[in-house]
Structures are given as C-alpha cells and as structure tokens.
Amino acid sequence: MTAPMLKIEGLRASYGAIEALKGVDVEIHEGEIVTLIGANGAGKSTLLMSMCGKPKPSAGRVIFEGRDITGMTTHHIMRLGIAQSPEGRRIFPRMTVLENLRMGAVVTDPAHFDQDLERAFTMFPRLKERQNQRGGTLSGGEQQMLAIARALMSRPRLLLLDEPSLGLAPIIVRQIFQVIREINAEQGMTVFLVEQNAFHALKLAHRAYVLAGGKVQMSGTSAELLGNEEVRAAYLEGGH
Amino acid sequence: MAVANSVVAPAAPLPPVLAALKDAVLVALVAMALTGPIVGLQTVDAGGRLTVDMRFTEVALGIVIVFFGRFGLALGERGLALPAYGVGALLMVAGFLLPWPAELLKVLAVAAGIALVVRGIAGQLKERRTQAVLRAPDEEDAKAERLRRLVTRGLGFAMLAAAVLLPMMPFANSYIMDTAIRVMTYMMLAWGLNIVVGLAGLLDLGYVAFYAVGAYTYSILSKDFGFGFWGALPIAGALAASFGILLGFPVLRLRGDYLAIVTLGFGEIIRIVLLNWTSFSGGPNGIGSIPRLTFFGYPFARRAPEGEVTFHQLFGLDFSPLHRAVFFFYLILVLALVVNFFTIRIRRLPVGRAWEALREDEIACRALGINPTNTKLTAFAIGAMFAGFAGSFFATTQSFVSPESFTFLESAMILAIVVLGGMGSQLGVALAAILIIGLTEAFRGLAEYRMLVFGLGMVMIMVWRPRGLLAHRDPTVLLHGRKSVLKKGAAA
Structure with a gap:
C-alpha cells in the first residue's frame, strides 16, 4: 500500500488545562472519503483544527504528503494543498458570493480563476444564480454550498469539511452530501469529513473513525461500522 | 412611538389632521403646566427685596414652539409627511427670522424644525427601503445595485466638480x-x-x-x-x-x-x-x-x-x-x-x-x-x-x-x-x-x-442611521453582461 496522503500520529492538544485530544491516530489515503464521527465534545472539531495548527498540538505529528506540518501556522498549512470548510460555514456575510469565491482563491494563481469559477458554478448552479448577492442573505444550505465552493477554489488535494450538515434540513443535507460524493468521484478529491450526523456520513464515506473522549474508539470501513452493534446503539439510534 | 400609534388609532376615529391637532394641544397644555411655574416666574433682587417677575412672552413662545413641534411630529406619525415638512420648515424660518426675546428659544425653534425635516426624510427613506426589500427579487436587486452605483458616482463627481470650482466662486x-x-x-x-x-x-x-x-x-x-x-x-x-x-x-x-x-x-x-x-x-x-x-x-x-x-x-x-x-x-x-x-x-x-x-x-x-x-x-x-x-x-x-x-x-x-x-x-x-x-x-x-x-x-x-450615512458596501466584483444566465437560472 502506498504511503497515506495524511497521517496523524498520537496527536494531543489541549485548551488550557483541559486535554481535548489524548493521542489520536488517523490515516487518509488519496482518493478516499474518510469520516470522523462522534458525539458532541468528543474532540472532532479540535482534531481538525489542531491538524491545521490551532490549537497547537502538544504532542504527536501530522504528516501531509510526506511533509511534517505539525505546529505550522494555519495560513501556512492552507497553502500546501489543504482546504477547509470551517465549522459554522464562516462565509463573509457582507461580501457577495463572487467575492467570497475570490477570497477562496487568494492562495492560487489568479490565471485559472475563471476556469475554477466555472467549475464551481457547474457544481453549484444555485451559487451562479446568486453570484452578486451578499453571503449573509443566502439560506443556510446555500451558505454551506458557498463554503465548500470557496474551499475548492484553492485547488486543494485534500478537502476538510467540518460539520457541513450543521443546522440544515434533511433534504438539504442529502443534496450537500451528494455534491461531496460527486466531487470525490469525478475529481478524485480526497475528503476528510467531520460529522455528527453519523448515518449520512457513514453512507457517504469509504472509511470511518469513531472519536470518543479525545481518543479513537473504533475504526474501519463504513460498511463495517454501519453494521456494528455498538455504533448503531451509540450513534445511529433514532431510526434511520 | 409604535405604541402611541396603536393606542391612538383605534380610540380616535378622528381624521388624521384633527387627531394630530388634538395631540398637539394636549402636549401644549402639559408644556404650559410645566413651563408656567418653572420658566414663567422669575425671582428678581429688587433693592434687597425679592420680588417675583412674570415672563409671559417667553412662556407663551415656548408653548407655541412645543405645540408646533408636536403637531409636526404627530402629522408625520400619521403618514402626512408633506405637512410635517411644512411645519418643520415653518419652525426653522420662524426661528431664523423672528426677533426672539431669548437666544435659547431661537435655537430651540431651529433645532425642532431641523429635527422634524430630518425625521421626515429618514422615515420616508426607510419606508421606501422596506418596500424595495419586500419586492426585490434577484434581478431587480442587480438593477438597484447598478442604479445605486450610478447615483453614488454622480454624486461623487458633482462633489469633485464643486470642490474644483469652489476657489473661482x-x-x-x-x-x-x-x-x-x-x-x-x-x-x-x-x-x-x-x-x-x-x-x-x-x-x-x-x-x-x-x-x-x-x-x-x-x-x-x-x-x-x-x-x-x-x-x-x-x-x-x-x-x-x-x-x-x-x-x-x-x-x-x-x-x-x-x-x-x-x-x-x-x-x-x-x-x-x-x-x-x-x-x-x-x-x-x-x-x-x-x-x-x-x-x-x-x-x-x-x-x-x-x-x-x-x-x-x-x-x-x-x-x-x-x-x-x-x-x-x-x-x-x-x-x-x-x-x-x-x-x-x-x-x-x-x-x-x-x-x-x-x-x-x-x-x-x-x-x-x-x-x-x-x-x-x-x-x-x-x-x-x-x-x-x-x-x-x-x-x-x-x-x-x-x-x-x-x-x-x-x-x-x-x-x-x-x-x-x-x-x-x-x-x-x-x-x-x-x-x-x-x-x-x-x-x-x-x-x-x-x-x-x-x-x-x-x-x-x-x-x-446607526451604521453611518452610507452604510451600503459596494461589491468589488460584479459580473456584467451575464443577464441571460441570470434569466435562465430564474426560469429553471
């Protein structure tokens, strides 16, 4: 097997005295969709943010494409071929859709902006309709689409998605996940998806990690985890 | 204000002008009750003896200002913007032209007039904006954006021209x-x-x-x-x-x-x-x-x-x-x-x-x-x-x-x-x-x-205008000439 695209080894991180990550190991291979599921406060978002430099890992290593990126500053890491759709979307509310997309492309060559824009609009026709509208006036689903499209504008090789389903209606969540599937299948984009919506995430991903109390509790292919009694009981209750 | 409106509206089926008048008279009465003793009676030291002086003119003028000010406000609240402007302008002109016995009264009259006019303009703008928001689909939004741009630019150039010409005046x-x-x-x-x-x-x-x-x-x-x-x-x-x-x-x-x-x-x-x-x-x-x-x-x-x-x-x-x-x-x-x-x-x-x-x-x-x-x-x-x-x-x-x-x-x-x-x-x-x-x-x-x-x-x-005179932020990029795309999108 080839070396993983992203390798997280024994990562630890804390907020002050509280240790949120207690030695996490994750591997992501090129072309995969890997999901990280877990309950509120399990440390999912912390893991994502910590591998991006903030909070700084207190121990462990993060290796991206053979390069040690542990403890680099966030803006530096984001120029190496990793892009992020942060938790809560964080689009720029007073800027238009088009300006938001431009902000996503600041780290790349402006020469292929038009081409990338065209691709983003093909993926999300809704954004094309709303291109001159201010980000803050979009619906939640549209804002999430914008956040993903904005992340993709930097032509990343690894896309990090933090809770894209947060606060969205089930039908919108399905749409968003469908787009993620297409991005992966058609462009070969490697995706690391942090989700609380375990059922949808497991349906979408190839492999999955279950995080609890700052540690990886379980990992395996999505099919395995979907069939696992413990996972079903802990994360899939509520009948899907 | 909204409260006052909702209280007044069902209780008084009077025509708006009369209702406003009634409102103004009531407020003027309150003003009279307050200013009468406070402003109207002045103690004067007359050769070691304190005497009380009456200041009828000042009180009367003050009440007149209050009356007109409230009248204008009440008219504005009842949707009669133009008469409200009129009252405001009247107050302003009166403030500047009449020989007021006290400087403060003059300032009060002018300030009340300005406040009425500004308030009227602000209210009308707000109303127009809410209406615009209510019926603003994307396309009209884009049109409004372009119009706004044109107006802004026009105003900017007019100001520039005024500045260039100023020393020659x-x-x-x-x-x-x-x-x-x-x-x-x-x-x-x-x-x-x-x-x-x-x-x-x-x-x-x-x-x-x-x-x-x-x-x-x-x-x-x-x-x-x-x-x-x-x-x-x-x-x-x-x-x-x-x-x-x-x-x-x-x-x-x-x-x-x-x-x-x-x-x-x-x-x-x-x-x-x-x-x-x-x-x-x-x-x-x-x-x-x-x-x-x-x-x-x-x-x-x-x-x-x-x-x-x-x-x-x-x-x-x-x-x-x-x-x-x-x-x-x-x-x-x-x-x-x-x-x-x-x-x-x-x-x-x-x-x-x-x-x-x-x-x-x-x-x-x-x-x-x-x-x-x-x-x-x-x-x-x-x-x-x-x-x-x-x-x-x-x-x-x-x-x-x-x-x-x-x-x-x-x-x-x-x-x-x-x-x-x-x-x-x-x-x-x-x-x-x-x-x-x-x-x-x-x-x-x-x-x-x-x-x-x-x-x-x-x-x-x-x-x-809590966000400033011109709170509007101009987008730095706009795609023009893609209206067909917009239309197609809207039709789909």
Missing part, C-alpha cells in the same frame, strides 16, 4: 478657503483612517499620532535640514508608516477593545514625548516659522526675497493673500484624492479584499490561507502613511506645529467622521467630513451651543 474669501482646507484635511485623514477602521476593521483611537509624526518630520526636515515640501513628503510618509508597523507588530494580535486602548495609549505617548522632549520638538512651544510651501519654487509673498520671483509676479497678477490659500486648497484636494483613488483601487486587489474579509471573519481568513498579521500590518502602515502626508501638509500650511494640535480630540473627530460616514464608504466619509467640520464651523455663531448642536446631530444620526 465670487464668495470664496479667505475664511471660506481656510474652512475648505480644514474640511479637506480632515477628509484626507478620515479616508486614511477608513482603511484601518472601515476596511480592515481595526479600531484605532490614536490615529493622530501618525499625523503628528508626519507634521514634525516635515517641520524638522525643512527647518533644520533644508528639505523642500516634495522632498520631505515621502520621508514623512515612510516614517509615519514605520511608526505604524512599530506599533502594529506587538499590538495587532489584540482584538477590539484591547487594540483600541493600546492605540489610544500610543497616541498619547507620542503627544507626551513631543511635549517633553524639548531639545527635539521644542516642547509645549512647538516649532515655529516652518518654511511655507512655495509654488514650485515661487513663494507666495507680497515682495520677493533677494533674487527670487514671487507667484504673482510670475503670472503677472496683483498680489492677493488668497493665492496661497487657493494653492493649498488644490494641493490638499489632490492629496486627498490620491488617498481616495488608492483606496478604491486597492479594494479590488487581493490585499484590499483580504482587509475586508478580515473585518468580516478572521478565522475564516486563516482557513483560506491568509496571513492575518501581515494583512493587518499593511493596513496599519498604509493608513499611517497617509496620515503622515496629511501631517506634512498641515505643518506647511500652519507654519507652526505644537503638541496642542495632536490631542485625543483630533483622533476622536477623525474617527467620528469615519463612523458617521458609514465605515468603509468613501463617499459617506466625504459627506461626513463636510458635515462635521462644516457644521461646527457654520454654528460658530451659536457660541457655547455649538457643541450642543454637534452632539445632537451625532445622536440623531446614530439613532436614524
């Missing part, structure tokens, strides 16, 4: 020119601060420090080292910018209030250093007889110094002290426009857009690979540089600088212009500069009430 005496120079200086400073506060969203309460650095740099360079204005200008700008970086580097990791406090402190430190470092800055005496700016080597003077030609000789004009003022005015106009065009341009470049993005969401910026520290530093340095330019100009026009000119009040004034104008809006800032500096000047006749009017104006604007 027959009424342009030296007082008008001096005021115009003051307005333009503040406009330039506010445009500079707008980069820091409006675009990058960094609250800087010590902006005047960079203005001081520029002014003192020019003073010392020109007096002690024989530099000309144009030679000193870039050095003053560069020095102010490096002070900006010096301050910014340790400070920019702070946020919001903390940043504001530190910049406030920095502004004071610069002023206090200038005040106490006597050997360098002349201390509280300042630096005097700074060489005045010449017209590219030709001085503005009645008689030429040895071997020099003066400006009026060069052009064969009669000497007039106005020449210098006009030249200074055009110079500051050009300097301010440089700042303006620079800002308009840079907003469309990656750095400028990053400033605005940073103001919106710093975490998102970091997630997109933007270095927040460097981005903030450039904003700080560029803003400081423009203040340095303005400072040089100030020093050469005044020919005297002292720490007095660089107090916190100046920072506050510049910040007030930026906030009032609508943070980030170039045109709004220009309007606010004219309004704030121009109005404080215009109300000079009111002496001690001047600051009262100023404060009242600020409060009113903050109540009605």
